[in-house]
Every structure is written in C-alpha cells, then in structure tokens.
Amino acid sequence: GDYPEELKNKLYSFLPNFTEAEKNYIKGTADFFAFSFGPNNFKPPNTLAKMGQNLSLNLREVLNWIKLEYTNPRILIAENGWFTDSHVKTEDTTAIYMMKNFINKVLQAIKYDRI
Numbered sequence: 705g706d707y708p709e710e711l712k713n714k715l716y717s718f719l720p721n722f723t724e725a726e727k728n729y730i731k732g733t734a735d736f737f738a739f740s741f742g743p744n745n746f747k748p749p750n751t752l753a754k755m756g757q758n759l760s761l762n763l764r765e766v767l768n769w770i771k772l773e774y775t776n777p778r779i780l781i782a783e784n785g786w787f788t789d790s791h792v793k794t795e796d797t798t799a800i801y802m803m804k805n806f807i808n809k810v811l812q813a814i815k816y817d818r819i
Contacts, residue, residue: 741781
C-alpha cells in the first residue's frame with residue numbers, strides 16, 4: 705500500500721504522500737508485477753566490476769525473490785535486453801548466448817520453482 709522505505713528515503717520530496725486510508729485501499733490491488741531486466745540494470749552497493757567483469761543478477765533468483773516478497777504475484781517481464789555496441793550483429797554468439805541464458809532462467813523458474 706506504500707512505497708518501499710528505501711525508495712521513500714531517497715526520493716521523499718518527489719513521491720506523493722498517502723493517507724492510511726489510501727494505503728489500505730490500494731494494498732494488494734496490483735494485477736501483476738512488471739519487471740524490466742537486463743544484465744547491467746542492477747549494481748549492488750559498494751561493488752565495482754574488476755578486470756572487465758560484468759556484474760549481473762541471476763534472473764531465476766530475482767524471480768523467486770519477487771515471488772516471496774510480493775506473495776506470488778503474476779510477473780510480466782516488460783523488457784529484457786543485453787546492451788552492446790552498434791557494431792555487434794544479431795548473429796553474435798555472445799548475444800545469442802545471453803538471450804538463451806535469459807530464456808533458460810525463466811523456464812527453470814517456471815518449471816522448478818512454480819513461478
């Protein structure tokens with residue numbers, strides 16, 4: 705029914721305030737959880753890529769966290785991408801691997817974790 709505390713702490717002046725009645729009214733009313741996922745979307749605090757490492761969250765683990773944190777909502781992956789330079793073509797084996805890995809993680813979450 706309200707914004708997460710961490711978000712409120714960082715963006716307090718930009719977010720609207722809700723009354724307790726409004727929080728109770730909207731709590732649990734979402735139809736789905738929309739999620740945008742890409743390998744570089746998330747960088748945990750105090751972590752830096754070293755020696756060319758690419759930091760990325762495990763999509764299956766993130767889907768499981770959403771399931772637990774938000775009481776098993778329907779999840780819509782609204783966007784997925786692997787960002788690269790313009791000279792990389794669609795036949796690039798790394799790009800193909802990244803897309804296959806993305807699809808595999810979603811399938812594992814559906815089949816084994818009942819997401």
